[in-house]
């Protein structure tokens with residue numbers, strides 16, 4: 328099995344229409360919607376930085392690109408000057424934290440590619456060396472609490488000595504929940520993935536182990552992310568590509584992440600529950616919020 332270099336780059340996709348979240352996503356990209364005082368995307372950047380990632384590439388929509396560039400680079404000098412004159416520089420610290428992140432590049436999805444969650448990653452193919460593995464993230468999936476999934480994937484990459492085709496974060500999912508996700512089937516009696524099915528009916532699901540939006544991919548996956556290999560709804564699916572990779576090359580494994588809670592924020596209900604979980608976990612407001620919820 329080919330040995331790949333450990334990831335130093337993370338590709339974070341927010342290039343979809345996010346139509347479950349219309350109308351707000353008409354103007355604000357899905358992962359710039361805040362959870363508390365930070366956008367979802369920032370939690371993901373922090374998870375990557377914590378795991379030692381040195382370069383972040385965000386794949387955005389044409390509307391989203393300038394907003395991400397502003398968010399991650401604008402030092403808002405007018406605000407800084409006012410806060411300084413008022414002796415409130417402690418409030419500016421959170422802006423400095425953002426400005427100190429490692430290199431963040433925002434790129435557009437290749438307009439020639441079909442719609443689908445595989446396309447943002449093919450769009451940055453030229454930014455990835457042939458022998459390097461990279462982190463790939465759907466930026467509407469947040470890990471609340473704990474070290475996050477990127478660190479767990481990096482540790483697993485080390486444990487396997489870089490000899491992989493792909494690694495993915497996974498979690499046991501109860502009952503009908505499984506119908507919302509990509510679901511894993513292992514090769515009999517091994518820890519190697521045989522294939523994945525996207526959003527199966529519960530009765531047909533090969534397991535209850537759902538993939539969440541965290542992968543370590545190798546450039547091998549690009550062989551199966553061609554614009555004429557679309558699947559369901561004429562979209563280009565990462566699930567299909569990784570499934571084909573598992574079937575042909577092998578070396579695809581899943582990592583169950585127990586440290587932290589996987590929350591999906593890509594629709595208003597998921598976003599609201601994530602927000603609530605974060606607030607309940609946050610000591611400062613937790614008791615008041617619990618009391619408020621109990622009262623109503």
Ligand code: G1P
Nearest residue numbers: 468508509538539540566591593
């Ligand atoms: C996407 C993927 C799916 C994965 C899920 C995790 O689905 O297609 O395989 O399990 O993210 O959140 P979506 O959330 O876009 O419906």
